Amino acid sequence: DPCRNFHCKTGKVCHVDKLGKPSCICQDPAACPSTKDYEHVCGTDNKTYDGTCQLFATKCQLEGTKMGRQLHLDYMGSCKYIPHCTDYEVDQFPLRMRDWLKNILMQYYERDLENSGFLTEKQRSKVKKIYQNDKRLVAGNHTVELLLHDFEKNYHMYVYPVHWQFHRLDQHPVDRLLTHSELAPLRASLVPMEHCITRFFQECDGDKDKLIALEEWCHCFGIKE
Numbered sequence: 074d075p076c077r078n079f080h081c082k083t084g085k086v087c088h089v090d091k092l093g094k095p096s097c098i099c100q101d102p103a104a105c106p107s108t109k110d111y112e113h114v115c116g117t118d119n120k121t122y123d124g125t126c127q128l129f130a131t132k133c134q135l136e137g138t139k140m141g142r143q144l145h146l147d148y149m150g151s152c153k154y155i156p157h158c159t160d161y162e163v164d165q166f167p168l169r170m171r172d173w174l175k176n177i178l179m180q181y182y183e184r185d186l187e188n189s190g191f192l193t194e195k196q197r198s199k200v201k202k203i204y205q206n207d208k209r210l211v212a213g214n215h216t217v218e219l220l221l222h223d224f225e226k227n228y229h230m231y232v233y234p235v236h237w238q239f240h241r242l243d244q245h246p247v248d249r250l251l252t253h254s255e256l257a258p259l260r261a262s263l264v265p266m267e268h269c270i271t272r273f274f275q276e277c278d279g280d281k282d283k284l285i286a287l288e289e290w291c292h293c294f295g296i297k298e
Contacts, residue, residue, distance in 0.1 A: 084129030099133035100126070114261070115152035117145045146257055148264030158269035163276065166269045167294050168220040174234035179204055196237070203230045224295065235294045239287055251285040 076087035081097035088098045105126035112124045118140070122128040128146060135141030148155075182200045185191040192200060206227070224231055242255050256274055263270050277285050277293040288298075 083125070084131075084133035099136070100130040102127045102130040102134070105130060110151070113151045114149055115147045117143060117147045119147075119152050121151045145253060146261050148261045150265055153265070155264065155268045158272045163269045163272050165217050166267070166273045168217060168224065169267070170270075170273075171224060171231045171235060171294055172215065172220055174238050175203065175231060178234050178237065199233050199237075203233065206230060231294075232296055235291060235296055236287075239290050243287075249287045251290065253283065256285070 075089050075093055075095040079087045079095040079097075081087050084100060085097040086100045087095050089095050105124060108124040108126075114122050114125055114128055116122055116128050116131075122131070125146065128144075132141055132144045135144060178200050181191045182197065182204045185197060238259070239251070242251055242259060243249065245252075245255055260270050260274060273293065274285065277289050279289050279292070291298075
């Protein structure tokens with residue numbers, strides 16, 4: 074089968090021509106497998122798609138058009154009203170995000186103690202120091218004042234989680250720059266809960282080149298040079 078090891082990007086499928094040569098063509102959105110309601114996604118055109126297959130197949134068919142360039146995965150779940158993000162809210166966003174990233178690493182570390190494989194040896198060593206000192210804040214909805222005080226008092230404990238998340242996203246390619254598609258897995262899953270995340274990432278891109286460099290990312294989270 075010429076298509077067996079022939080890779081096509083999302084939204085396209087392998088097709089073999091009359092000469093037996095494989096190539097990538099747009100997938101028919103109608104041919105995408107049926108999905109459950111919880112697998113629906115919302116596109117940046119504010120339209121609900123049955124799943125990512127249907128969204129990217131539609132984007133492929135619009136390739137070369139303005140609509141195709143603008144269509145991306147906005148967030149997971151059916152489209153709904155997302156409230157406007159105020160200046161005050163976007164200023165407070167890094168406080169919650171830093172705390173959330175730190176708590177994720179705490180959970181990974183606890184799971185790793187029971188069943189190794191969640192963290193590398195180097196990551197485990199880094200997180201162990203944070204975990205041993207993380208007896209101050211119980212996970213939950215803390216006040217802005219408490220989160221700000223903890224960040225200022227325990228600054229060193231927040232640096233690694235911010236770096237860790239950047240490098241976790243920086244995969245295609247690994248170049249110390251985050252593209253829209255690399256940010257998508259994090260942003261798309263959080264939009265329904267954190268409506269300021271889109272504006273936050275837009276404002277992180279200080280030079281407006283549609284890429285977020287490590288320096289820009291750290292600056293947004295209040296990490297010193």
